[in-house]
Structure formats: C-alpha cells, structure tokens
Amino acid sequence: MLRSLHQQQRVQLVLGLIIGIFFGFFLQKGQVTRYDIIMGQLLLTDFTVAKVILTAILVGMLGIYPMKRLGLIQFHPKAGSVGSTVFGSLIFGIGFALLGYCPGTSVGAVGQGSLDALFGGVAGILAGAAIYSIIYPFVRDHIQGLGSFGEITLQELFNISETKMVMGMTVFILAVFVGLEFIGV
Amino acid sequence: MTQSKTSPSTCLLWLRVSTLVAIQGLLLSGAVCAQAEPAESLEAASGLSGLLSMKAWSPYVAGAGIGILSWFAFLLSDHPLGVSTAFAKTSGMIEKAFRGERTLQREYYQRFVPAIDWEWMLVTGLFIGAFLSAGLSGDFMLTFTPEVWVARFGDGILWRLCVAFLGGMLIGLGARWANGCTSGHALSGTMQLVASSWVAAAGIFIGGVVTALLIF
Numbered sequence: 193m194l195r196s197l198h199q200q201q202r203v204q205l206v207l208g209l210i211i212g213i214f215f216g217f218f219l220q221k222g223q224v225t226r227y228d229i230i231m232g233q234l235l236l237t238d239f240t241v242a243k244v245i246l247t248a249i250l251v252g253m254l255g256i257y258p259m260k261r262l263g264l265i266q267f268h269p270k271a272g273s274v275g276s277t278v279f280g281s282l283i284f285g286i287g288f289a290l291l292g293y294c295p296g297t298s299v300g301a302v303g304q305g306s307l308d309a310l311f312g313g314v315a316g317i318l319a320g321a322a323i324y325s326i327i328y329p330f331v332r333d334h335i336q337g338l339g340s341f342g343e344i345t346l347q348e349l350f351n352i353s354e355t356k357m358v359m360g361m362t363v364f365i366l367a368v369f370v371g372l373e374f375i376g377v
Numbered sequence: 378m379t380q381s382k383t384s385p386s387t388c389l390l391w392l393r394v395s396t397l398v399a400i401q402g403l404l405l406s407g408a409v410c411a412q413a414e415p416a417e418s419l420e421a422a423s424g425l426s427g428l429l430s431m432k433a434w435s436p437y438v439a440g441a442g443i444g445i446l447s448w449f450a451f452l453l454s455d456h457p458l459g460v461s462t463a464f465a466k467t468s469g470m471i472e473k474a475f476r477g478e479r480t481l482q483r484e485y486y487q488r489f490v491p492a493i494d495w496e497w498m499l500v501t502g503l504f505i506g507a508f509l510s511a512g513l514s515g516d517f518m519l520t521f522t523p524e525v526w527v528a529r530f531g532d533g534i535l536w537r538l539c540v541a542f543l544g545g546m547l548i549g550l551g552a553r554w555a556n557g558c559t560s561g562h563a564l565s566g567t568m569q570l571v572a573s574s575w576v577a578a579a580g581i582f583i584g585g586v587v588t589a590l591l592i593f
Contacts, residue, residue: 198455207454208495212502213509214446215458220510221431222439227523234589240436245564247440248447252568255448265451270556270566272573280555281562281577285584287547289592290540292523294559294581295552296460298545299500303507305519308526312538314464316545321461322468323546324553325485331554346570357570369437 193264216300219244225300227292227308234289239377243369250365257358274339291316432514447565456495457565461552463500466491468549529593555580 197203222244223229232238259265288294293301293313301309324331347357428434434442447458469491473480480486511517521534530536552558555577557566563581566574 193455194453197453204454204495205493205498208456208498209502209505211446211450211454211458212499212504213506214502215443215499216503216506216508217510218434218439218442218446218506219503220507220516221434222436222443223433224436224439225507228525231523231525231589231593234585235593236586236590243436244440244443245559247437248443248564249568251441251444252447252564253444253570255445256451256568259448259452266455267569267571268457268565269569269571270562270573272556272571272576277555277562277573277576278580280551280553281580282551282584283547283554284551284558285581285586286588287544287549287551288559288581288585289588290544291548292526292541292544294460295464295548296500296503296558296560299460299503300507303504303509304511305517306523307519307521308523308537308541312541313545313548316542317461317464317549317552318468318471318545319542320546320549320551321465321553322472322549324550325465325469325483328483328485328553336554341572341576344572346572346575349572361570 193266215296216303219297219300220304225293225297225304225306227301227306230292230294230297231289237377239372243372246365246368250362253358253361257354269343269345271343272341273336274341276336278339279335287316287320429510430513430515432516443564444568447568454495456499457561457569458499459496459557459561459565460500460503461549461558461561462489463494463497464549465489465553466494466497 219225222240224241224244229238229240233241256265256267260267291298291309291313293306293309295317298309298313298317302314345357346361347354350357352360443458450456450458465485466489469480469486469489473491481491508517522532522537526537530540548558555562557574557577559578559581562574562577567578
C-alpha cells in the first residue's frame with residue numbers, strides 16, 4: 193500500500209479535490225444530478241440512476257477486489273444493524289423522494305444551477321445532520337444496537353468463496369442490464 | 378471449502394483483464410451513446426473536447442468512470458467515495474462559528490471532528506466538477522423548480538423549497554443514522570460486497586420508491 197502517500201495530509205487534500213472533480217463531472221454527465229432523472233428512477237419510469245450506480249459497483253468491484261488480494265489497498269466496511277442501517281436508510285429514502293437529490297447529487301445539482309438543491313437540499317441536509325448530532329447519544333444507546341449484523345460481507349453471509357461471490361455479482365448485474373435494455377427503460 | 382487462494386500473478390492478470398473490459402465497455406457505450414443522440418454527436422464529433430461538451434453520456438460510461446475513480450480513491454487515498462460525513466462536519470463547523478467551542482463538547486463532534494479533511498475536499502471538488510461539466514455542455518441554468526416537480530405540484534418556488542428542505546433534513550438525519558448515504562453505502566459499500574451496505578441501498582430504494590409513488 194502507498195502508506196507514505198496516505199500520510200501526506202496536504203497531498204491528500206489535493207487528491208480529494210481532484211477525485212471529487214472527476215466524481216462531480218461523471219455524475220453530471222450521467223444526468224443523475226437532475227431531479228427529473230432521480231424522480232424517474234423512484235417512480236420506476238427511468239432506470240438511468242440504476243444503470244449508473246450498478247455499472248459503478250461492477251467496475252469498482254472488479255478493480256478493488258484484485259487490488260485488495262495484491263495487498264495494494266484495504267477495505268473499509270461499515271458495520272450495520274437493523275436499528276442503524278434499516279431505520280436510517282428508510283428515513284433517508286423518504287427524504288430522498290421529497291428532495292429528489294441525495295447528498296452527493298444535491299451538491300452536483302448546485303453546480304449545474306439547481307437552486308432548490310442549494311436552499312432546500314444542502315441547507316436541509318446540514319440541518320438534518322445537526323439534529324442528528326444532538327440526538328446521537330440517544331439513538332446510539334437505544335436504537336442503533338438493535339439487530340446488529342456487524343461488518344459481514346455477502347460472501348460470508350452466503351458462505352461461498354470471495355471469487356465466486358464476485359463472479360456471481362458480475363453475472364447478476366449484467367443480467368439486470370440485459371433485462372433493463374430488453375424492457376427498454 | 379478447498380478453494381485455493383488465487384496467486385498474486387493471477388490477480389494481476391485479473392486486474393489487467395478487468396481494466397481492458399472497462400475500457401472496452403467505455404468505448405462500446407460511447408458508440409451506443411452516439412447513436413442515441415445523433416444531433417449532439419454530429420455537433421460534437423471530434424475527440425475529447427466533443428466528449429467533454431456532450432450534454433449527457435451513456436449511463437454505462439458515467440458509471441464506469443465512477444467505478445474506475447473509486448479504484449484510485451482506495452489506492453491513492455485509502456478512502457472509499459463518501460459524501461454525507463462532510464455534511465456532518467460542515468454543520469459542526471457552522472455551529473461552531475455561532476456557538477463557539479461548546480459545540481465540540483457534543484459527543485458526535487468528538488467522533489466526527491468538524492474540520493476540513495479528504496472527504497470535505499471531495500465534496501468541494503464534486504461541486505466544481507459538476508459545474509465544469511454543465512458549463513462545458515451549455516447545460517448550466519439557474520432554476521428553482523424542476524420540470525417533473527412543476528408538472529405535479531405547480532411552479533411555486535416557496536413550496537418547492539419547503540418540501541426540498543424537509544426532504545433534505547430527513548436525508549441528513551437518515552444518512553448519519555445509517556452511517557452512510559447513497560455514496561458511502563450504496564456505491565462504495567456495495568462494491569466491497571458489504572452486507573450492511575446492500576441493506577442500506579435496499580432501504581433507500583424502498584423508502585424512496587414508496588414515498589415517490591405516494592406523493593406523485
């Protein structure tokens with residue numbers, strides 16, 4: 193691993209900025225910074241968002257798994273639980289349909305001039321994050337621990353080898369693409 | 378399980394093959410994309426500048442770009458792509474500007490220290506990148522009310538901003554509650570094949586689809 197590079201904090205800030213510029217560029221070119229495209233996905237009439245994110249997952253996975261095996265990178269899995277992941281993501285999903293952007297795409301949408309993403313979206317997300325910082329001790333102690341499932345991976349869950357899981361996911365995502373193109377959405 | 382561990386050289390080969398596949402995919406989808414929008418591709422026929430000034434890429438091309446980008450994020454910065462932590466830190470910085478050091482006593486801000494870090498720069502870059510993309514394609518336009526919204530709820534700006542703010546609040550709350558958003562969980566976590574991230578992606582999708590179908 194490039195540990196010495198990882199420890200150079202100033203260089204890392206510049207790298208973060210550069211990677212972010214590409215991220216925003218790809219999101220905008222993929223049209224997923226648009227309210228109309230995102231709502232089309234949530235109303236199940238336009239599957240652009242699914243195509244972008246599933247391609248990113250597929251291509252990303254096929255790069256990072258070999259790199260991890262070679263010892264070039266380490267993974268950063270997030271532990272989950274019913275109380276944290278399920279509750280949190282459902283609250284997020286409700287907000288997602290009301291706002292029509294997610295945190296990343298709302299920032300991207302501001303970049304293309306969507307002011308509802310700025311005064312509604314970004315401001316609202318900041319407010320929501322501030323509220324969470326206040327209720328955090330309560331949520332952590334009483335809700336987030338419910339039904340913990342830790343940092344388990346899909347291959348551990350299904351008890352199959354890493355290689356088979358990566359191959360299976362590849363086939364699954366490609367099948368979804370074929371299906372989407374066949375239906376024509 | 379007697380599955381033998383793949384040797385490093387096999388992995389290297391795999392990496393090369395997947396890079397090739399990704400590049401081919403990019404080229405192929407580029408061709409599909411050009412077919413899909415003949416008018417634009419005629420205008421923007423030539424090479425890189427044409428590509429950069431296109432209004433939209435095929436979703437497969439944009440997605441592959443993000444996928445490859447995440448290789449570099451892991452390799453060069455030891456970070457998955459993620460966005461919502463930067464929002465938590467920013468809200469901490471804003472609150473600190475008003476309430477001073479008292480803000481930092483809150484447990485949450487001891488865990489997520491409100492300061493500029495890699496992820497914060499990533500989000501700043503995200504804004505710049507989207508601005509560049511929209512600018513290059515002549516797609517930049519100041520708007521308050523998106524078309525699909527207007528078709529259903531009318532063109533009142535205040536109403537749109539109120540609903541967007543409420544949605545944003547739930548997103549900010551939910552993202553920190555679930556410890557990640559569409560980027561940290563539904564993109565970066567899922568590609569690591571982490572179960573909790575697939576659960577989060579499903580939760581976001583289900584919550585979003587049900588709510589969207591209810592309000593539209």
